[in-house]
Each structure stands twice: as structure tokens, then as C-alpha cells.
Amino acid sequence: MTDFTVKTPALKRRHAAEKRFQWYGLGSIIIALGFLLLMVGSITIKGIGAFTQTRVALEIELPSNEFNLNDLKATNYGAIVKKALRNAFPDVTKRRDKRKLYGLVSPYASFELQKMVIEDPALIGKTTKIWFVASDDVDMYIKGNVDTSIDEKSRKFSDKQIAWVEEIQKKGDLEKVFNSGFFTGGDSREPELAGILSAFMGSALSLSVCFLLSFPIGIFAAIYLEEFAKKNRWSALIEININNLAAVPSIVFGLLGLAVFLNVFGLPRSSPLVGGMVLSLMTLPTIIIASRASLRAVPPSIREAALGIGASQVQAAFHHVVPLALPGMLTGAIVGMARALGDTAPLLMIGMVAFIVDIPTGVLDKATALPVQIFLWADSPERGFMEKTSAAILVLLVFLVLMNLVAIILRRKFEQRF
Amino acid sequence: MNMAAEEKKSDGAVPTVPAIETEPLITARNVDVFYADKQALNGITLDIPANKVTSLIGPSGCGKTTFLRCINRMNDLIDICRVEGEIKIGGQDIYDPKVDVVSLRAQVGMVFQKPNPFPKSIFENVAYGPRIHHLVKSKGELKDVVERSLSKAGLLEEVHDRLDDPGTGLSGGQQQRLCIARAIAVEPKVILMDEPCSALDPIATARIEELIDELRENYTIVIVTHSMQQAARVSQQTAFFHMGNLVEAGKTEQIFTTPQDPRTESYITGRIG
Ligand SMILES: Nc1ncnc2c1ncn2[C@@H]1O[C@H](COP(=O)(O)OP(=O)(O)OP(=O)(O)O)[C@@H](O)[C@H]1O
Ligand SMILES: [Mg+2]
Numbered sequence: 001m002t003d004f005t006v007k008t009p010a011l012k013r014r015h016a017a018e019k020r021f022q023w024y025g026l027g028s029i030i031i032a033l034g035f036l037l038l039m040v041g042s043i044t045i046k047g048i049g050a051f052t053q054t055r056v057a058l059e060i061e062l063p064s065n066e067f068n069l070n071d072l073k074a075t076n077y078g079a080i081v082k083k084a085l086r087n088a089f090p091d092v093t094k095r096r097d098k099r100k101l102y103g104l105v106s107p108y109a110s111f112e113l114q115k116m117v118i119e120d121p122a123l124i125g126k127t128t129k130i131w132f133v134a135s136d137d138v139d140m141y142i143k144g145n146v147d148t149s150i151d152e153k154s155r156k157f158s159d160k161q162i163a164w165v166e167e168i169q170k171k172g173d174l175e176k177v178f179n180s181g182f183f184t185g186g187d188s189r190e191p192e193l194a195g196i197l198s199a200f201m202g203s204a205l206s207l208s209v210c211f212l213l214s215f216p217i218g219i220f221a222a223i224y225l226e227e228f229a230k231k232n233r234w235s236a237l238i239e240i241n242i243n244n245l246a247a248v249p250s251i252v253f254g255l256l257g258l259a260v261f262l263n264v265f266g267l268p269r270s271s272p273l274v275g276g277m278v279l280s281l282m283t284l285p286t287i288i289i290a291s292r293a294s295l296r297a298v299p300p301s302i303r304e305a306a307l308g309i310g311a312s313q314v315q316a317a318f319h320h321v322v323p324l325a326l327p328g329m330l331t332g333a334i335v336g337m338a339r340a341l342g343d344t345a346p347l348l349m350i351g352m353v354a355f356i357v358d359i360p361t362g363v364l365d366k367a368t369a370l371p372v373q374i375f376l377w378a379d380s381p382e383r384g385f386m387e388k389t390s391a392a393i394l395v396l397l398v399f400l401v402l403m404n405l406v407a408i409i410l411r412r413k414f415e416q417r418f
Numbered sequence: 419m420n421m422a423a424e425e426k427k428s429d430g431a432v433p434t435v436p437a438i439e440t441e442p443l444i445t446a447r448n449v450d451v452f453y454a455d456k457q458a459l460n461g462i463t464l465d466i467p468a469n470k471v472t473s474l475i476g477p478s479g480c481g482k483t484t485f486l487r488c489i490n491r492m493n494d495l496i497d498i499c500r501v502e503g504e505i506k507i508g509g510q511d512i513y514d515p516k517v518d519v520v521s522l523r524a525q526v527g528m529v530f531q532k533p534n535p536f537p538k539s540i541f542e543n544v545a546y547g548p549r550i551h552h553l554v555k556s557k558g559e560l561k562d563v564v565e566r567s568l569s570k571a572g573l574l575e576e577v578h579d580r581l582d583d584p585g586t587g588l589s590g591g592q593q594q595r596l597c598i599a600r601a602i603a604v605e606p607k608v609i610l611m612d613e614p615c616s617a618l619d620p621i622a623t624a625r626i627e628e629l630i631d632e633l634r635e636n637y638t639i640v641i642v643t644h645s646m647q648q649a650a651r652v653s654q655q656t657a658f659f660h661m662g663n664l665v666e667a668g669k670t671e672q673i674f675t676t677p678q679d680p681r682t683e684s685y686i687t688g689r690i691g
Contacts, residue, residue, distance in 0.1 A: 230497065231497050299534075300495075301530065301532060301534035302534065302536065302537075303495070304492065304495065304530060304534065305530070305534040305535070305536060305597070305600075306536070306546075307492070307495065307523060308490070308492065308523060308527065308528040308530065308601070309523065309524070309527060309528075309546070309547040309550075309600060309601060309603075309604050310520050310521070310522075310523040310524030310525075310527075310547065310550070310551060310604060311520070311546075311550055312520045315550055319546070319550075320536055324537065
């Protein structure tokens with residue numbers, strides 16, 4: 001009788017090789033996951049602070065003689081805020097110290113106050129406790145980003161300022177709140193006021209334009225090349241060119257956009273429209289290649305089945321082949337779009353690098369994009385922009401994850417078994 | 419072998435056409451087929467009578483499928499494939515540039531060697547043809563056509579309560595019968611069947627053979643088979659292919675009882691194949 005339990009040396013070696021391979025695979029996955037965790041973790045730790053904001057409360061006196069009820073904007077609100085600060089710390093007298101004192105609240109405080117008064121003129125003539133955004137220096141100190149052990153001269157935040165902040169804190173007039181302004185505001189020169197929404201909208205608008213242009217064009221080109229075009233020297237030439245285009249550095253497409261879309265067509269500079277057009281030049285080859293691959297993966301017997309009962313080529317393609325290939329096409333599109341989302345170089349070429357405070361609402365408004373914003377903030381000297389940079393990266397990553405999620409949902413919806 | 423084909427054409431001799439009493443519906447004259455430079459069929463000349471079953475037999479790779487695919491121009495889909503010679507259906511040259519392949523294939527249906535249902539529901543599989551050809555006017559009519567086709571193909575009994583299940587979830591033999599139902603749902607004049615029973619058990623095979631016999635009244639059928647018994651049972655005419663040549667064609671009893679060519683004889687007695 002044969003004994004099935006005998007393990008010959010050759011068989012043992014084969015089993016060992018199999019085990020080894022599994023360990024290699026598992027090891028690679030663990031290493032990859034480790035790096036991913038390290039990256040996301042460090043960015044989160046650095047950026048999480050940007051989602052909270054320090055605010056300080058001041059007793060604001062609004063004497064009625066300083067207001068003209070017909071023109072509430074005429075009042076010098078800055079002076080009122082400064083006076084409130086002086087009242088809170090009456091023993092500060094030197095000019096230099098006063099300037100430092102005023103630096104505790106954000107320069108935006110006067111606008112906040114103006115807005116409040118215009119909304120509620122009943123405040124005039126009273127003294128009210130009002131919360132203001134603290135300056136980035138105070139914010140950084142509260143978040144523990146100021147190293148008090150180093151010599152006072154070589155740090156921006158002086159011992160006096162620290163003492164004032166502690167005093168305010170003791171009075172309970174200092175709080176850390178959720179920084180909603182980060183998600184609803186545009187860029188600013190002041191780190192405590194800078195928001196991500198303008199860049200986010202810029203990216204969203206550009207990507208919409210990019211998707212609307214490149215997805216239909218890409219899949220139609222792929223369907224034509226794969227299902228209808230005769231395979232000859234010309235189609236081979238086109239194929240080689242598309243493959244080469246996919247590898248062209250994105251800055252080249254930016255230059256093309258600058259030369260053609262801006263200079264020849266005269267489209268508006270810095271606009272998401274042009275940004276999306278340039279990005280779609282870049283994503284088109286990716287979408288075409290991925291779509292062709294997924295069309296090629298549909299078994300030819302499906303085409304024959306349709307054609308064999310008298311479907312036209314267009315019917316066979318659109319009723320049977322394309323629906324089966326659609327999930328793959330979508331994946332290709334998302335890969336392309338994700339690349340476009342993270343790309344900065346072509347946007348720099350067409351001027352989407354401007355300092356944008358207003359939130360763009362249309363594709364013709366001036367705008368910037370998330371990666372460009374990250375680049376701009378990373379380049380700023382203020383300490384407060386450091387956490388904004390990481391926070392912006394987090395927003396970009398979340399955007400990416402959401403995009404992939406949409407792709408997965410769509411894929412589930414369209415998936416069909418062969 | 420190219421030269422032989424050339425010679426046959428150039429000497430202008432009338433090709434021998436097997437005699438069959440009924441008017442031929444499909445006539446093939448000197449059909450050569452090339453895959454790139456490789457010749458797969460050499461000067462095939464064959465008449466296929468209307469309302470009869472013609473079976474194509476021969477060893478694997480001899481060109482039966484290739485010939486079958488010429489009859490509804492399925493070979494057009496293969497870029498490297500080139501068809502020469504003349505095939506007429508009902509007197510009309512199907513390789514004439516004026517011929518519309520879509521309407522040709524609507525009337526010359528095909529059941530493929532490997533079952534290839536659409537990855538859709540059983541109902542949709544059968545309903546697709548009638549729908550694209552606008553053969554039905556209402557949903558009720560469509561349902562009738564689908565059920566009639568499924569019952570003709572001997573599948574309705576097994577699937578009547580799960581018409582919305584995917585067609586790809588059926589067994590291999592059921593899938594093949596689904597493909598037959600799909601082909602007959604568009605009511606073609608000619609049905610080409612490429613080994614329709616190769617994946618079927620004897621009972622399902624018997625049912626398909628019965629179906630073929632029934633269909634013969636209204637349709638012209640060409641069937642490729644590897645089973646001599648099947649060819650003998652269902653067909654009235656048999657054509658024997660060997661290495662790209664049509665060796666012999668004629669009435670089925672005659673081919674199986676008194677073959678003219680020694681190659682035919684050795685094939686049907688099981689000595690080559
Ligand atoms: N798409 C193709 N490209 C190249 N050569 C092909 C192609 N299809 C068939 N051939 C060749 O043509 C010849 C005939 O093939 P065909 O499929 O017609 O044989 P068959 O008689 O149907 O065989 P089987 O009984 O195995 O199905 C074979 O030599 C085959 O290699
Ligand atoms: Mg075959």
C-alpha cells in the first residue's frame with residue numbers, strides 16, 4: 001500500500017519554499033503598513049492642533065459717543081479692542097510693551113467686533129465680555145509649542161506675554177475651541193485665521209472639470225480603439241504615443257496649458273477651468289490605458305454572443321462589453337484623478353499658486369488647489385503655519401479616501417459576474 | 419497547399435457538387451480561409467439544403483468551426499482572418515459589400531462551441547435578441563417569446579421559477595441550452611450549431627436532438643459534431659472535413675454506409691481522428 005504520510009526531501013523542500021514565500025509576502029505587507037501608519041500618524045500628531053483654536057475674552061466698552069448709527073463702519077474698532085486690552089492690564093505703560101500686549105489677540109479681532117456690532121447694535125453703550133481669536137503666538141504657547149527653556153531674546157514670545165496669558169487663563173478668560181474657521185475660511189497671512197476651504201474648493205472644482213473632460217473622452221477613446229479600430233500600423237502608433245504620454249512629467253502639460261489655454265485661447269489665468277483642463281491632459285492617458293485593459297479583460301465570447309444574434313457592434317459594445325468593463329474603467333479614472341489631486345507642478349505653470357482669500361464658487365474664479373496650499377504654507381516662516389500644513393495634508397488625504405470610497409461604491413453598483 | 423488551391427481555381431473545372439434533391443439554400447464555392455498566412459480551408463465547395471440538417475464531421479482542427487463561422491461572417495471579427503471564394507444564401511452573395519452583417523446574423527443564428535451566456539439574468543439572455551430586433555411589441559409578448567424559446571430548448575422546466583437568476587449560474591449543459599434558446603428566440607432562417615451537445619448528458623442530448631428534428635421544419639440547420647451517432651441520428655446530409663479539405667459530402671446514410679473516400683471510411687470507423 002502507498003503511504004501518503006511519507007515526506008520525501010524534495011517534498012519537504014517544496015513545502016518549505018511555500019512557507020517561505022508566505023512569510024515574505026506577509027513581511028512586505030507589514031512593512032508597507034508600518035510606513036503608512038508612521039506617515040499618517042506623524043502628520044496627524046502634527047496637524048491635529050490646527051483643528052482647535054485659542055480664544056480670549058475681553059471686557060469691551062462700546063461708548064455710544066464713538067458710534068454714528070448711520071455708519072457703523074466708520075468707528076475705529078481696533079482702538080476699542082486695544083483699549084480693552086490696556087484696561088485689562090493697567091500697569092503696562094511702555095510703548096514697546098503695549099505693542100506686545102496688543103499682539104495677544106489676532107488682528108482680525110477688530111473685524112470680529114465690527115461684525116458683531118453691525119449684527120447687534122444694541123451692544124452700543126454697554127460693556128460686554130466678548131471672545132476674540134487669540135494671536136498665533138498665544139495659540140502656539142497654549143498648545144505647548146513654545147519652548148520656554150530657551151533664552152527670552154531668541155524667542156518670539158516674551159516672558160511678559162507669557163505672564164499676561166497666564167493671568168488671562170487664571171481669570172477663566174481663555175478657552176480652546178473647535179476651529180471651525182479652518183474649514184470655512186480662505187487663506188490668510190495670519191496663521192490663526194488661515195482656512196483650507198478656498199484651496200479645497202479650488203481642488204474640487206478643478207477635479208470636477210478634469211473628470212467631466214477626461215472620463216468621457218478617455219472611455220470613448222478606449223472603446224473606439226479597443227472595439228472598433230482596425231489593428232494596423234496606425235493604431236499601433238497611437239497606442240505607443242498614448243503610453244508615452246502617460247509617462248510625460250506633469251509640468252510639461254502645465255507648460256502646454258500655459259501656451260495653449262492661456263495664451264492662445266485666452267482663458268482666465270488661475271482658474272479651476274484651466275487647472276482642470278491641464279489636469280485632464282495628464283489623466284487622459286491613464287484613463288485610456290486602464291479602460292483599454294479592462295475592455296480587453298472582457299472575454300471575447302461575450303462579444304461573439306451578442307454579434308451572433310445580430311447585435312450591431314455598437315450594441316455589443318455598449319450593452320455587454322462596456323458594462324462589464326465599467327468597474328475597471330472607474331478604477332482607472334480614480335487612479336488618474338488621485339494623481340491629479342496631488343499634482344502641483346502643472347498648476348504652478350498656469351498661475352493657480354496665487355494667494356486666494358475668497359472662496360471660489362465657479363470654475364472661472366481665481367483659485368488655488370490643496371497641494372499648492374500645502375506648499376505655500378510649508379514655505380511660510382510663522383510657527384502657526386506648521387500645524388496648518390499638516391492639517392491641510394490630512395484634509396487632502398481625507399479627500400483622497402472619500403474619492404476612493406465613491407469609486408468602491410460605484411464599482412459595487414456596476415459589478416457583474418462573468 | 420496554396421498552389422493546389424490556385425490550380426483548382428485557374429483550370430476553371432466545374433467543382434463537384436454533391437447531389438441533393440431539394441433546392442440548396444446555402445451554396446459555398448471554392449471557399450478558402452486564411453489565418454494570417456496559414457490556410458485553414460482549401461477550396462470548400464458545398465451545398466446545404468433548406469429545411470434539412472447538415473452535419474459537419476472531421477478530426478479536431480480540420481476547419482469545421484472555421485467553415486461554420488464563414489456562413490454568418492463571424493470570421494470578420496478576427497483581424498487576421500481572410501475569406502476568399504463565394505458563399506450564397508438564398509442566391510445572395512453574403513460577402514457582397516452591400517450585405518449588412520447585422521441583418522445577416524439576425525437570420526443566421528449561431529450556437530457556439532463553448533457556452534457563452536451573457537452575465538445577465540436567464541430572462542434577459544433570451545429576451546435580448548427579440549428586443550434589439552424589435553420582434554415584440556409588449557412585455558407580455560416578450561415573456562411569451564422567452565418562455566417559448568426556453569421550452570423549445572428544453573430548459574424551461576428547470577428554470578421557470580428562477581428566470582431572474584444569472585444565466586452564468588447554470589450548469590454547463592444548462593448554459594448551452596440557454597444559448598440555444600437565445601439563438602432561436604430571434605427566429606433565424608438558419609441555425610449554425612458548433613458542437614451544441616459536447617457538454618450535455620445523454621438525456622439533455624436526446625432532448626436537443628429532438629429539438630433539432632423539430633426545428634428542421636422551419637429552419638435550416640448546420641451542426642458540427644464529434645459524435646458519429648449524433649450525425650447519423652439527426653442529419654440528412656453529412657460533410658466530412660479533413661485537414662482543411664472537404665473530403666466528401668452527401669446523404670448521411672450514404673456517407674456512413676458506403677463512403678467513397680478511404681479517409682472518410684477510416685474516420686467513421688474510428689481509425690483516424
Ligand atoms: N483565431 C484563429 N487564429 C489562428 N488560427 C486559427 C484560429 N482559429 C482557428 N485557427 C486554426 O484553423 C484551423 C481550423 O480550426 P477550427 O477551429 O476550424 O477547427 P475545428 O475543426 O473546429 O476543430 P475542433 O473540432 O477541435 O473544434 C486550426 O488549425 C486552427 O489552429
Ligand atoms: Mg471547432
